[in-house]
Amino acid sequence: MLREIRPAIVLLLGLTAITGFGYPLAMTGVAEAIMPNQAQGSLIERDGKVVGSSLIGQEFKGEEYFHGRPSATLGPDPQDSTKTVPQPYNAINSMGSNLGPTSKALIDRVKEDVEKLKAENPSMPVPIDLVTTSGSGLDPNISPEGALFQVPRIAKARKLPEDRVRQLVTDKVEGRLGGLLGEPRVNVLALNLALDAAALK
Amino acid sequence: MTMIGWIQIALYCAVVLALVKPLGGYMTSVFNGERTFLSPILRPVEAGLYWIGGVDEKREQHWLTYTVAMLLFHVVGFLGLYAIMRLQAVLPFNPAGQSAVAEDLSFNTAISFITNTNWQNYGGESTMSYLTQMLGLTVHNFLSAAAGIALAVALIRGFARSSMRTIGNFWVDITRCTLYVLLPICIVYTLFLVWQGMPQTLGAYVDATTLEGAKQTIAVGPVASQVAIKMLGTNGGGFFNANAAHPFENPTALSNFIQMISIFALGAAMTNVFGRMVGNPRQGWAILAVMGVLFIVGVAITYGAEASGTTGLNALGLTGGNMEGKELRFGIVASSLFAVITTAASCGAVNAMHDSFTAIGGMIPLINMQLGEIIVGGVGAGLYGMLLFVVLAIFVAGLMVGRTPEYVGKKIEAREVKMAMLAILVLPLMYLGWTAVAVVLPSAVASMANAGPHGFTEVLYAFTSATGNNGSAFGGLTGNTFFYNLTLASSMFVGRFFMIVPAMALAGSLAAKKSIPASAGTLPTTGGLFVGLVIGVILIIGGLTFFPALALGPIVEHLAMTASTLF
Numbered sequence: 009m010l011r012e013i014r015p016a017i018v019l020l021l022g023l024t025a026i027t028g029f030g031y032p033l034a035m036t037g038v039a040e041a042i043m044p045n046q047a048q049g050s051l052i053e054r055d056g057k058v059v060g061s062s063l064i065g066q067e068f069k070g071e072e073y074f075h076g077r078p079s080a081t082l083g084p085d086p087q088d089s090t091k092t093v094p095q096p097y098n099a100i101n102s103m104g105s106n107l108g109p110t111s112k113a114l115i116d117r118v119k120e121d122v123e124k125l126k127a128e129n130p131s132m133p134v135p136i137d138l139v140t141t142s143g144s145g146l147d148p149n150i151s152p153e154g155a156l157f158q159v160p161r162i163a164k165a166r167k168l169p170e171d172r173v174r175q176l177v178t179d180k181v182e183g184r185l186g187g188l189l190g191e192p193r194v195n196v197l198a199l200n201l202a203l204d205a206a207a208l209k
Numbered sequence: 210m211t212m213i214g215w216i217q218i219a220l221y222c223a224v225v226l227a228l229v230k231p232l233g234g235y236m237t238s239v240f241n242g243e244r245t246f247l248s249p250i251l252r253p254v255e256a257g258l259y260w261i262g263g264v265d266e267k268r269e270q271h272w273l274t275y276t277v278a279m280l281l282f283h284v285v286g287f288l289g290l291y292a293i294m295r296l297q298a299v300l301p302f303n304p305a306g307q308s309a310v311a312e313d314l315s316f317n318t319a320i321s322f323i324t325n326t327n328w329q330n331y332g333g334e335s336t337m338s339y340l341t342q343m344l345g346l347t348v349h350n351f352l353s354a355a356a357g358i359a360l361a362v363a364l365i366r367g368f369a370r371s372s373m374r375t376i377g378n379f380w381v382d383i384t385r386c387t388l389y390v391l392l393p394i395c396i397v398y399t400l401f402l403v404w405q406g407m408p409q410t411l412g413a414y415v416d417a418t419t420l421e422g423a424k425q426t427i428a429v430g431p432v433a434s435q436v437a438i439k440m441l442g443t444n445g446g447g448f449f450n451a452n453a454a455h456p457f458e459n460p461t462a463l464s465n466f467i468q469m470i471s472i473f474a475l476g477a478a479m480t481n482v483f484g485r486m487v488g489n490p491r492q493g494w495a496i497l498a499v500m501g502v503l504f505i506v507g508v509a510i511t512y513g514a515e516a517s518g519t520t521g522l523n524a525l526g527l528t529g530g531n532m533e534g535k536e537l538r539f540g541i542v543a544s545s546l547f548a549v550i551t552t553a554a555s556c557g558a559v560n561a562m563h564d565s566f567t568a569i570g571g572m573i574p575l576i577n578m579q580l581g582e583i584i585v586g587g588v589g590a591g592l593y594g595m596l597l598f599v600v601l602a603i604f605v606a607g608l609m610v611g612r613t614p615e616y617v618g619k620k621i622e623a624r625e626v627k628m629a630m631l632a633i634l635v636l637p638l639m640y641l642g643w644t645a646v647a648v649v650l651p652s653a654v655a656s657m658a659n660a661g662p663h664g665f666t667e668v669l670y671a672f673t674s675a676t677g678n679n680g681s682a683f684g685g686l687t688g689n690t691f692f693y694n695l696t697l698a699s700s701m702f703v704g705r706f707f708m709i710v711p712a713m714a715l716a717g718s719l720a721a722k723k724s725i726p727a728s729a730g731t732l733p734t735t736g737g738l739f740v741g742l743v744i745g746v747i748l749i750i751g752g753l754t755f756f757p758a759l760a761l762g763p764i765v766e767h768l769a770m771t772a773s774t775l776f
Contacts, residue, residue, distance in 0.1 A: 011263075012277060012278045012281050013281060014262060015262040015263060015278070015380045016281040016285045018258070018263070019258060019262050019264075019380060019383070019384060020285050020352075022258045022261065022262070023351065023383075023387055024344060024348045026387075026388075026392070027348050027352075028343050028344040028345070028348035029344060031395070031434060032347060032431045032435070033343075035396070035400070036409050036410060036431055038400065039399070039400065039403040040409070040410060046403050046404065046405075046406050046407065046408070046409075047408060047409045047410050048412060048415075048429065049408045049410070049415055049427060049429040049457065050408075050460075051415060051417070057418055058415060058417045058418070059419060059420060060419055060420075060425060060427070062406075063457060064425075064456055065456075066420075066425050067421070067423065067425075068419075068420070068421060069421065070421055073420065077537070097425065099425055099426060099427040099428055100414060100426050100427070100428045101332060101334070101335055102450045102451035102454075102455045103332070103450055103451055104451065104454065104533075104534040104564070104684065105534065105562070105565065106534070106564035106659075106683070106685030107533065107564070107565055107659065107685070108568075108571075108659045108663035108666075108685075108766070109519040109520075109521065109565070109567050109663075109766070110519075110568075110659075110661055110662075110663055110766055110769050110770050110774065110775055110776050111659050111663065111775065112660075112776060114533065114565075115775055118521075118522060118525060118527070118533075119525055122525050134526065134527065136529045136530075136532045137529075137532055140532040140533040140534075140535075141533060142454070142534070142535065142536050142537065143454030143544075143559070143560065143561045143562045144451035144454040144456060145451065146455060146456055147456070147536050148456055149537040149538055150537060151537060184213070185461070185463055188213065188216060188217060188220070189462040189463060189466055190461070190463075190465075190538050190540070191462075191537060191538060191539070197420070200420055201420070204420065
């Protein structure tokens with residue numbers, strides 16, 4: 009049995025050096041060299057400043073922007089750092105709501121959001137993605153219906169024709185890969201950047 | 210449920226099936242010690258490791274030595290991993306300035322990663338330094354997977370050999386598995402994942418100024434290299450708290466599809482390795498058929514339940530299924546499919562929050578784990594778990610016809626059946642026992658996030674996942690408490706090693722037996738009758754063990770939900 013101690017230590021160290029050091033560092037080097045944009049987090053710059061990542065959702069509250077899905081992420085309470093408070097789209101603390109199908113808290117929250125959205129746009133049924141939180145709390149997408157639902161509000165706030173805003177949405181719709189994988193979606197940050205660009209013209 | 214959803218599921222199954230033979234053939238030659246196309250590069254590294262380690266690769270081990278070597282390797286690995294977490298604050302590669310991980314959390318996490326569970330009582334991006342993620346967690350993603358495969362190969366050798374005292378050399382098996390199987394696939398896989406948008410950097414977290422002028426700090430890191438082995442080795446421990454739901458850990462529908470393939474790839478191929486080594490590939494296909502039937506039934510139930518949505522959301526006029534806790538780019542079908550795959554295998558990565566699944570949709574992942582994760586299962590672990598059930602099924606069949614049961618030329622006798630039963634019974638002891646303890650301790654009950662039967666399911670799920678070395682969670686449960694850190698760690702430890710030791714004893718006793726040729730009285734083990742028999746035994750043993758617990762959790766919750774009762 010004692011003769012097995014030496015290989016246990018040596019192989020652990022050797023395989024650690026290979027898989028825990030050589031492998032991730034070599035992969036980092038190669039990835040940064042050939043795909044620097046993805047390797048660093050698919051960051052988006054506007055006027056030389058980083059405004060976010062194309063893969064990470066961010067919070068939009070203003071009337072003049074498309075809103076993403078509700079987010080269940082938490083952050084430290086500024087008053088008392090031992091407690092946490094809701095901090096939507098906190099990209100250093102990804103999480104879902106973890107509320108189950110019979111949770112009163114879940115149904116109360118969704119009901120409140122549904123009523124708000126119905127008041128904003130009574131002409132369309134409320135798309136479910138606009139009132140449910142995502143698994144990560146950082147979902148960058150909404151459904152095409154979720155974007156079209158918000159068109160009247162944005163057109164009004166920006167004083168743009170609704171058709172113009174609707175066209176921006178349609179241009180940003182991404183379909184299923186090969187017509188098969190994934191779901192049709194719109195990237196909220198990309199859409200809002202396009203909206204800002206359109207407003208400048 | 211939609212047609213396009215079912216086409217995605219069918220496509221998934223087709224790709225996994227297509228990989229079984231080529232991967233199985235390659236792995237068989239690796240474990241038979243043959244030269245492969247990678248030998249020119251890897252052989253010098255392999256030989257160098259043996260030379261420094263004093264390993265004589267020609268010397269095979271008795272099952273007891275093999276097991277002791279495996280255990281010693283894990284002891285040393287545990288100590289190293291624990292030390293890295295406790296010391297990470299003073300070690301390099303820590304741009305986010307993470308402090309030392311607490312004692313009980315380090316203990317839980319170290320056990321979690323050496324047992325291939327990767328249960329996470331922590332959020333990766335808010336707890337672990339880059340050094341811990343690479344040198345600690347990534348390493349054990351590789352090694353625990355390689356150990357599982359090595360053990361399965363040792364058990365296969367037990368079936369395949371005749372009158373021999375040895376079952377292989379642990380050091381050779383784990384080294385060859387890491388170098389020839391896991392590492393090469395991961396290198397290609399990592400680059401694919403980066404191409405899809407997964408970060409791979411040692412740079413610090415990024416501060417962005419959002420369009421509305423707020424500050425958003427975005428966690429990045431060496432993600433892709435860890436995720437590749439996390440999926441391929443059915444480990445499942447996320448770089449980020451939200452695991453494969455996090456857009457950086459699963460950026461696109463394609464990355465999701467390939468991640469699902471990689472969970473099953475090696476486990477499914479192991480059935481082919483089994484068939485080849487015992488001299489009849491059809492034996493492997495029969496086992497894969499058992500797994501396939503149970504898998505498809507599970508997918509259909511979960512997909513159906515999630516697509517129907519919950520009574521509460523439907524009553525508000527919302528359509529499109531239960532989207533709470535799911536990512537839009539995956540939708541209902543890819544989230545349901547992923548949940549069944551990750552729990553059928555002992556992966557435990559999640560691309561949607563299982564805690565927010567419907568009662569029935571979330572019950573299937575629970576059942577998958579309670580059956581022992583033998584539906585493809587963890588790499589290696591799934592096959593040896595399934596072979597234990599096969600031994601039992603053969604024994605039951607033998608009793609029915611009054612003959613000594615045999616399987617692939619080996620007589621199954623009292624010792625084999627005892628070892629199989631021991632391994633199978635220890636699992637419910639842990640998850641039912643600890644759940645019973647937890648629900649009567651007020652401090653443990655306080656950890657539940659949901660009230661009513663759903664809270665009970667959270668606790669049952671946690672201990673089931675830990676015992677099954679799965680690692681997925683009903684994530685609302687606050688697991689990072691002294692009680693759960695210790696009890697979950699004990700479940701993971703017992704669930705892994707109290708299954709392995711009897712399985713290795715079985716390997717030793719089978720290898721020592723003479724192989725006997727099949728006769729007219731031998732039950733054929735490659736046909737539909739055998740497949741049906743094994744499925745029956747799995748469901749009866751499993752069902753009788755955990756059905757009462759399910760009745761208290763998901764089943765009563767489903768009834769409450771349809772009656773619009775909220776908690």
